[in-house]
Amino acid sequence: MGILRILAVDDDPVFLMLLQHVLGRLGYDDVEVAGTAAAALERLQEEEGFDCLLLDFDIPGVDGIQLCRRIRQMQGYADVPILMMSNAHAASVIEAAFAAGATDYFTKPLDDLELRARMGMTARLVEERRRRAMLADRVHAQLGLPDEPIRFADPIPLRDVPDVVEYEALENYLLALGRSKLHGHAAIAFRIGNAEEIFAATDAICYADVLAHVASIIADQLKDHEFLMAHAGRGEFVCITARHLPVQAHVLAQEIAARLADRARIYAQLGVPRPVLQVGDPMTTGLFSRSAPSDLLGRARRALRNAAARQIRGEVVV
Amino acid sequence: MAPADGLDPVRRRFAEVTAERLALIEAHFDGERDAAALREIGRIAHMTAGVAATLGHAALGRVAGQVAVELHLQRGRDWRAVEPRMRQMMLAMRAVPVWCEAT
Numbered sequence: 001m002g003i004l005r006i007l008a009v010d011d012d013p014v015f016l017m018l019l020q021h022v023l024g025r026l027g028y029d030d031v032e033v034a035g036t037a038a039a040a041l042e043r044l045q046e047e048e049g050f051d052c053l054l055l056d057f058d059i060p061g062v063d064g065i066q067l068c069r070r071i072r073q074m075q076g077y078a079d080v081p082i083l084m085m086s087n088a089h090a091a092s093v094i095e096a097a098f099a100a101g102a103t104d105y106f107t108k109p110l111d112d113l114e115l116r117a118r119m120g121m122t123a124r125l126v127e128e129r130r131r132r133a134m135l136a137d138r139v140h141a142q143l144g145l146p147d148e149p150i151r152f153a154d155p156i157p158l159r160d161v162p163d164v165v166e167y168e169a170l171e172n173y174l175l176a177l178g179r180s181k182l183h184g185h186a187a188i189a190f191r192i193g194n195a196e197e198i199f200a201a202t203d204a205i206c207y208a209d210v211l212a213h214v215a216s217i218i219a220d221q222l223k224d225h226e227f228l229m230a231h232a233g234r235g236e237f238v239c240i241t242a243r244h245l246p247v248q249a250h251v252l253a254q255e256i257a258a259r260l261a262d263r264a265r266i267y268a269q270l271g272v273p274r275p276v277l278q279v280g281d282p283m284t285t286g287l288f289s290r291s292a293p294s295d296l297l298g299r300a301r302r303a304l305r306n307a308a309a310r311q312i313r314g315e316v317v318v
Numbered sequence: 319m320a321p322a323d324g325l326d327p328v329r330r331r332f333a334e335v336t337a338e339r340l341a342l343i344e345a346h347f348d349g350e351r352d353a354a355a356l357r358e359i360g361r362i363a364h365m366t367a368g369v370a371a372t373l374g375h376a377a378l379g380r381v382a383g384q385v386a387v388e389l390h391l392q393r394g395r396d397w398r399a400v401e402p403r404m405r406q407m408m409l410a411m412r413a414v415p416v417w418c419e420a421t
Binding site for chain 1: 324325327328331332335361364365367368369370371372373379383386
């Protein structure tokens with residue numbers, strides 16, 4: 001387990017003392033604490049080196065959600081794992097946390113097992129990012145490449161699109177919802193059918209711009225509904241919405257296609273193939289399903305991929 | 319006996335803070351029973367609910383959680399509706415230092 005520098009923010013000094021103790025027992029000794037949002041922001045402005053932030057949802061004044069949004073805009077903290085802590089289990093609270101940019105969520109009172117699991121995932125995430133950054137630095141130093149290389153399969157994060165979160169955060173959101181609340185939700189997959197062609201025709205920055213453009217159109221179509229969405233890699237997006245979304249997949253697909261057609265000239269000028277978007281049917285879980293909540297995302301993506309493949313083969317897709 | 323989990327310093331601090339918070343709530347019971355008082359009691363209940371169970375005070379954690387939720391839902395409008403539950407919480411808070419001294 002790598003060393004994590006952690007900043008925990010909570011207005012209850014007893015909780016902070018307890019959290020430091022429990023984290024220390026789990027092997028995380030480098031924990032600083034702040035009692036207010038202002039103190040936390042000041043500390044983060046002084047130093048960029050924190051690997052993980054734990055924010056209470058209910059701090060007075062600037063609350064945890066607002067604090068999370070502000071931190072995400074700070075230099076060096078766009079993708080640092082932020083774990084929100086709250087007494088509440090309400091789906092709306094959990095969704096608000098992830099929509100504000102949280103990476104994960106856990107509830108109080110502290111549960112050793114849950115905290116161990118959440119922190120373990122966070123440590124692995126930080127370790128993986130460190131490894132990737134080191135690799136990228138080495139490649140750039142050797143080849144003099146200006147841009148960070150991205151792979152087609154990477155779940156490239158799209159940071160400036162509202163209600164779009166990182167794929168890991170979306171998985172954590174489903175875990176935080178749990179099976180019973182997940183029953184009230186559906187996953188809808190969106191897929192840029194010609195994503196591989198676009199990836200091959202452009203550089204990393206342009207490809208990320210295309211993804212962000214498509215994501216913003218999808219988000220705009222869903223703006224009247226509660227949802228969270230992530231890019232999953234390979235030009236695929238997955239969106240979690242209410243189980244009974246009053247919009248049908250084919251209607252969504254038509255509206256998105258029309259919006260993309262409006263930008264046809266810009267894509268032509270850039271020499272980038274215009275994205276062709278496919279929309280999957282909503283996938284849900286049974287109340288007594290035994291599969292992991294995050295499997296729903298994979299199921300939605302696979303179903304859309306299979307449907308698209310059948311369409312290419314000329315089979316009728318119902 | 320308190321479990322040998324190294325949490326004794328936190329338990330001691332919790333006992334001190336709980337005594338201070340209990341005194342604050344009692345002062346509100348004796349003074350203005352207004353929305354500001356209910357907000358403060360709600361905040362105390364919220365903080366207490368976040369740690370009590372982990373420190374071995376499951377009953378206090380439960381009742382404090384209920385007070386926090388009830389006060390949040392009714393937005394500090396009706397003291398009398400929450401008073402029985404608040405009294406239960408105060409009772410459980412009074413037990414904390416006794417429990418700590420006995421261990």
